[in-house]
Amino acid sequence: MKFELQHTDPKSNARAGKITTDHGEILTPIFMPVGTLGSVKAVHQHELKEDIKAQIILGNTYHLYLRPGIEILEQAGGLHKFNGWDKPILTDSGGFQVYSLSHNRKLKEEGATFRSHIDGSKHTFTPESAVDIQRSIGADIMMAFDECTPGTAEFDYAKKSMELTHRWLDRGIKHFHETEPKYGYSQAFFPIVQGCVYPELRIKSAEYISSKNAEGNAIGGLAVGEPAEKMYEMIEVVNGILPQDKPRYLMGVGTPINLLEAIERGVDMFDCVMPTRNGRNGMLFTRNGTMNMRNKKWENDFSPIDPDGTSYVDKAYSRAYLRHLFIAEELLGLQIASIHNLAFYLWLTGEARRHIINGDFPTWKAMMVKQLGQRL
């Protein structure tokens, strides 16, 4: 994997760059649709490429390990072959499940033991096994196994948690170097900064992670219960330390405004379930704010879903029709909303990139933040 820093905004820390993987290039800043189980929910590959213009998607180690299982993925020749997506894939390590399935797991020095959310069976993830599984999945970018610390954690817990993540990182890196890709193309390995909402810890973690000289670096443990302002503050602190010449990935974030604020502070990569999950729950993101498609006010609004939208569905269907689909619980509604939201997120990061290159990013960003906060 290579990263080329192409432009740096003179008035902010925003950057435009290019990541090159064996499965193609990624122009940053970039939003990466989440496809936990090897599928971006309710969206076809064709739509992902042609309509949404996704450049890279995510998969999840924990979920793919449970289903279909490593053996099947290896038989298939990796996730790319299995799901037919020939562009880059990034896999989360299962670290987020340490957080989201916290009532179903046990943390030890060795690793984390989970109860499967499917059948209750017991499974253990270690920094090493997370690498092995991601080798089998064949992700272009693999993530270190970490503990995603809750945003509300006390300092002492956050410190211990961060230190555990660092120790796990060393083991993960070691194992990464001791193993080989299984399918003939290269894989990168990103470490993750933790430290909760404590600048002191974030600084320590960012320094530690930077010292590993990885091909890219991630910021984790944000947008997990702390106020947005804290998150922005932490991003600033961390990005002041992470190397300039490596991509920075803010994990699990966020709202369109979160993205712009983070881009302004020097983040290059994002993923979030929000466009897909909220889309399935009837919420649309547009450049003029959000819409709840189940609201009565759309009942007889026969105008296009989003006249400014860039995807096919935006003009092909009316708001009234999309509302009808949601009210009637028709599957097409989930698909239309997911496509629209993802296309909007990709449009947003693409526009951010364009304005960074044009040199007017801060002005454009300020205007967008105002619009995006509205409610239609």
Added chain:
RNA sequence: GGGCAGUUACCAGAGUGGCCAAAUGGGACUGACUGUAACUCAGUUGUCUUUCGACUUCGGUGGUUCGAAUCCAUCACUGCCCA
């Protein structure tokens, strides 16, 4: 014509003397959702009120009772069965 059953909120439907403005489900309306245990979850759904509370309701009318959706009488309507 005779017999039986029934009529409760937007719909279905529980409730058979006070704890009932009335269970439950559906529908409707509103909100939430941030490295996906999520086509999920939460709230509201007689009127007025921010709350407390007040007021009007259980087919109609009249009664019994301290008190009625619940008991009695009667009328109306609906369904099923027999002629």
